Structure formats: C-alpha cells, structure tokens
Amino acid sequence: MSSEFKIPKGMVQQIAEHLGSRIIHMEMKPGERIFEVKIATEMGVSRPPLREALRVLETSGLVEYTPRHGAKVSEISEETILATAEVLKEFFSFATLKGFQNATLEDYEALKTVTQFLKKYAETEDISGYLNATKQFASIACRATKNILLERIVLFLWPLTGRYQYISRISDKNGLKDNVKYFERTLDYYQEGNPEMAAKTMADLIENELKNVIKYTREKSYIK
DSSP states (O other), rough: OOOOOOOOHHHHHHHHHHHHHHHTTTSSTOBBOHHHHHHHHHTTTTTTHHHHHHHHHTTTTSSSTTTTTTEEEOOHHHHHHHOOOOOHHHHHHHHHHHHHHHHHHHHHHHHHHHHHHHHHHHHOOOOHHHHHHHHHHHHHHHHTTTOOHHHHHHHHHHHHHHHHHHHHHHTTGGGGHHHHHHHHHHHHHHTTTTTTHHHHHHHHHHHHHHHHHHHHHHHTTTTT
C-alpha cells in the first residue's frame, strides 16, 4: 500500500504568504471573490495546496468562506476595526509595560536601530519597507518582555494588523514622518524610566492608525 501524499508545508506557507501580501497591500480588495482555478493557474500550483493556504488565511482573518460562494477576501467592518483597536491597545500597552521590567540594553539598541530604519523608509515614502520595520519593532519589543507567548501573538495578529496599517499609511502617506515620532517618543520614555507614558504612546499610535483606516475605507466604500 503506497503512503499518502502530503502537501509540503513549505509550499502552503509560501502560497499563504504571497496571497496574504496581496490582500494586505490591497491588490485584492475587501469582499473580492477568490477564484481558485484562476489563482492556481496564475501561480502555477495545484488546487489542494491553494485550498490549504486559503484556510491558513481564513485563520488569520484575511479570507472568509461563505456557503455556496466559496472564498473571498474578508470584508472590513467598523465593528471589526474598533474591536481590533481595543485588543491591540491592551496588548501593546501590556507588552510595553512588561518590556520595561525585562528589556536589556541590547533590546533597547535593537529597537533604536529599527527606529532608524523607520525614519529612512518614512523619508523615502517606502510604505512596504515601513510596514516590515514596524513588524520587526513589534516583534523585538515583545521578545524583550521575555514572555515567549507575546511574540507568537504578534506574528499571529500580523496579517490582520498589517492590512490595517497598510490602509492607514496609503490614506495618509505624507504622515509617515509623523508616525515615526510615536516610536521615537516610546524610546525616549524608556530612557526616562516612564513606562506608563510609553504604553500610552503605543495605544495612541494604534488608535490613530485605525481612525485612518475607518476614514479611508468609508471613502472607498469598502466598509460594511
């Protein structure tokens, strides 16, 4: 009896990352139907790994399945945006406070380096580079807490938060330089030994980002 063929996990992950990036960067619009045959042909893959990848994206909140209609890019609703803001503000406020307790000088220097990259990307208006650096900042900050679950949560939430951040940035492209100031102020408060203000700064950043998302998606009629 021959063994059962299993789809390589690497392939599924690559497909999920590719499609996830397209959704995050709004190349695939909210509510857009996902035609498996068309996507599989374009990517040169078979449908089984594509379906698995779509299930991965469903878990991360970027794709949803509806009865008799199949998969589509997740809609954006004001309710979801506000719920996301509530969770992220609490999460990053906690991570910031915990980071103050456990972060090392090496952690601080790593965050300082990433902030310099954020400034560079802001100067050149490189939104994709800015998003990647933001993810790196969040990952390092959570790692600095020495709580192994926090970084995993950041990576799990990234597809959804990355999508919102991209929308926020394209809605206010000229605001990249102002956006960097939130990260700089957070590090300043770290040096001053003021964890409460650092946590508030992160919460303010998230609230500002998601206000931009609501405004932009309303203007484009993406919001439900």
